[in-house]
Amino acid sequence: MGDIMNTYIRKCHYHETDQMGVAHHTSYIKWLEEARIFLMDEIGFSYKRMEEAGVISPIVSITCNYKMPIKFDEKAYITIHVDKYTGAKFLLSYEIRKEDGTLCLTANSSHCFLKNGQVISIRRELKEVDECFLRYIENNND
Amino acid sequence: MGDIMNTYIRKCHYHETDQMGVAHHTSYIKWLEEARIFLMDEIGFSYKRMEEAGVISPIVSITCNYKMPIKFDEKAYITIHVDKYTGAKFLLSYEIRKEDGTLCLTANSSHCFLKNGQVISIRRELKEVDECFLRYIENNND
Amino acid sequence: MGDIMNTYIRKCHYHETDQMGVAHHTSYIKWLEEARIFLMDEIGFSYKRMEEAGVISPIVSITCNYKMPIKFDEKAYITIHVDKYTGAKFLLSYEIRKEDGTLCLTANSSHCFLKNGQVISIRRELKEVDECFLRYIENNND
Amino acid sequence: MGDIMNTYIRKCHYHETDQMGVAHHTSYIKWLEEARIFLMDEIGFSYKRMEEAGVISPIVSITCNYKMPIKFDEKAYITIHVDKYTGAKFLLSYEIRKEDGTLCLTANSSHCFLKNGQVISIRRELKEVDECFLRYIENNND
Numbered sequence: 001m002g003d004i005m006n007t008y009i010r011k012c013h014y015h016e017t018d019q020m021g022v023a024h025h026t027s028y029i030k031w032l033e034e035a036r037i038f039l040m041d042e043i044g045f046s047y048k049r050m051e052e053a054g055v056i057s058p059i060v061s062i063t064c065n066y067k068m069p070i071k072f073d074e075k076a077y078i079t080i081h082v083d084k085y086t087g088a089k090f091l092l093s094y095e096i097r098k099e100d101g102t103l104c105l106t107a108n109s110s111h112c113f114l115k116n117g118q119v120i121s122i123r124r125e126l127k128e129v130d131e132c133f134l135r136y137i138e139n140n141n142d
Numbered sequence: 143m144g145d146i147m148n149t150y151i152r153k154c155h156y157h158e159t160d161q162m163g164v165a166h167h168t169s170y171i172k173w174l175e176e177a178r179i180f181l182m183d184e185i186g187f188s189y190k191r192m193e194e195a196g197v198i199s200p201i202v203s204i205t206c207n208y209k210m211p212i213k214f215d216e217k218a219y220i221t222i223h224v225d226k227y228t229g230a231k232f233l234l235s236y237e238i239r240k241e242d243g244t245l246c247l248t249a250n251s252s253h254c255f256l257k258n259g260q261v262i263s264i265r266r267e268l269k270e271v272d273e274c275f276l277r278y279i280e281n282n283n284d
Numbered sequence: 285m286g287d288i289m290n291t292y293i294r295k296c297h298y299h300e301t302d303q304m305g306v307a308h309h310t311s312y313i314k315w316l317e318e319a320r321i322f323l324m325d326e327i328g329f330s331y332k333r334m335e336e337a338g339v340i341s342p343i344v345s346i347t348c349n350y351k352m353p354i355k356f357d358e359k360a361y362i363t364i365h366v367d368k369y370t371g372a373k374f375l376l377s378y379e380i381r382k383e384d385g386t387l388c389l390t391a392n393s394s395h396c397f398l399k400n401g402q403v404i405s406i407r408r409e410l411k412e413v414d415e416c417f418l419r420y421i422e423n424n425n426d
Numbered sequence: 427m428g429d430i431m432n433t434y435i436r437k438c439h440y441h442e443t444d445q446m447g448v449a450h451h452t453s454y455i456k457w458l459e460e461a462r463i464f465l466m467d468e469i470g471f472s473y474k475r476m477e478e479a480g481v482i483s484p485i486v487s488i489t490c491n492y493k494m495p496i497k498f499d500e501k502a503y504i505t506i507h508v509d510k511y512t513g514a515k516f517l518l519s520y521e522i523r524k525e526d527g528t529l530c531l532t533a534n535s536s537h538c539f540l541k542n543g544q545v546i547s548i549r550r551e552l553k554e555v556d557e558c559f560l561r562y563i564e565n566n567n568d
Contacts, residue, residue, distance in 0.1 A: 014463060015166055015456045019159040019214060025343045026310040030441045048499040059309045063347040072161060073474040157314045167485045168452040172299045179298060190357040201451045205489040215332040301445040303498060308441055356445060
């Protein structure tokens with residue numbers, strides 16, 4: 001984890017701050033979503049394409065630990081790691097750091113796959129996504 | 143315009159502020175959207191019901207004039223007025239005031255109706271909505 | 285917990301949905317923030333007043349378990365419970381339910397108090413808030 | 427206007443869509459804000475630096491004309507033009523296009539400068555910003 005290929009970088013926008021003078025705590029969670037979209041691009045099957053195939057991947061749970069705030073115009077370096085993938089669900093872990101390496105947030109999330117409102121196995125319903133996941137995990141083994 | 147029946151009231155939430163220490167300028171525009179949903183309830187045909195009937199009413203244009211900021215925990219009093227309604231499009235005007243009457247924002251927006259991605263006349267496609275609009279306008283004539 | 289006095293109720297706004305057709309997962313987390321502001325009002329020392337006294341109460345960690353989505357125009361019933369309060373930090377738990385009682389989200393969050401960027405004990409720095417917390421907890425003992 | 431140097435490019439994020447299945451109408455307005463921050467970087471005096479010098483530049487008015495929606499994962503090409511600059515206020519115009527050139531939004535906004543809550547002339551208060559603006563306008567004369 002943490003090699004450059006898996007790092008999603010983005011600046012904190014002004015509209016993402018609140019009157020505490022730092023990024024609002026939900027802004028980081030939006031960035032984690034962006035990092036997941038980025039991950040799917042890395043995996044080789046974009047989230048958009050998966051949705052167009054009728055499959056969505058909603059969030060089942062999320063935990064965030066806030067260590068240090070990110071300020072307006074600062075860059076967030078977001079690394080994302082597939083902790084577990086079963087074909088029916090997957091667990092991710094994340095770190096957000098500043099440019100100088102300061103750890104700002106650690107997080108975990110779990111996700112399932114839905115088609116027509118029903119929980120499905122992507123392995124059975126959209127084999128190509130499953131293969132992309134498996135290949136990615138093999139190539140990114142720690 | 144401005145009688146209590148047509149006033150949508152809501153507090154400014156913390157997550158709607160930015161680091162200027164007041165509501166972000168897009169927050170007011172979200173409140174105008176809420177006021178339109180409220181207006182449809184007043185009219186007697188909820189926006190939700192209209193969407194379930196396959197009709198959406200996107201924004202075509204909007205103009206906002208910012209006069210005074212609203213701060214966290216302050217109440218915004220939003221009045222909304224139907225300036226024009228043709229069956230195919232409608233024009234609205236808005237005012238946002240503080241509890242003490244201070245004028246904070248004036249705005250105008252225009253809207254059309256879409257069904258299956260096509261511009262439609264609600265008068266032809268969903269007569270009941272048209273009747274609700276006409277009755278409302280008659281009852282709220284200035 | 286869960287008596288009407290501690291329930292914060294609010295509708296899901298249109299601008300809080302995403303293209304999955306339900307409230308975006310960060311929208312619930314904004315509602316939890318609103319519920320905390322509401323809790324402080326219940327406690328008798330508003331968050332606004334605390335901030336004006338120079339004390340903020342940032343989020344240290346949050347966990348959310350998503351059970352069922354809330355849709356546009358549906359009401360969220362948010363109950364909030366003080367699980368622990370030490371004068372220096374506090375732990376909260378939440379439930380979000382629909383009007384019919386369906387459980388949509390469970391969550392936990394932890395918070396500290398900051399003054400001039402430093403972690404403080406509210407017991408020492410702003411005794412009145414501490415007393416409000418203690419009185420509230422005594423009155424809401426399960 | 428419209429040369430590559432002045433074009434701010436960014437993808438539409440999932441959390442910026444609503445249940446119409448396209449970017450929420452306030453999302454475009456957030457992108458315009460980002461484009462203004464980008465413009466200040468181009469001008470040579472970042473918005474962050476200006477704020478650190480005690481000057482903010484709030485929005486006085488905005489008009490948006492929505493032509494075509496931007497969808498999730500599509501790139502928005504945002505061009506921004508300084509229509510007028512007086513040292514005390516400035517007017518901007520914008521266009522948002524898709525990669526294929528389709529025009530999605532035209533907009534105008536006006537802004538002033540504030541210091542300690544008072545309207546100021548940046549020419550008098552922060553000469554360096556004024557010089558950056560003047561140089562930029564000279565170099566970008568149509």
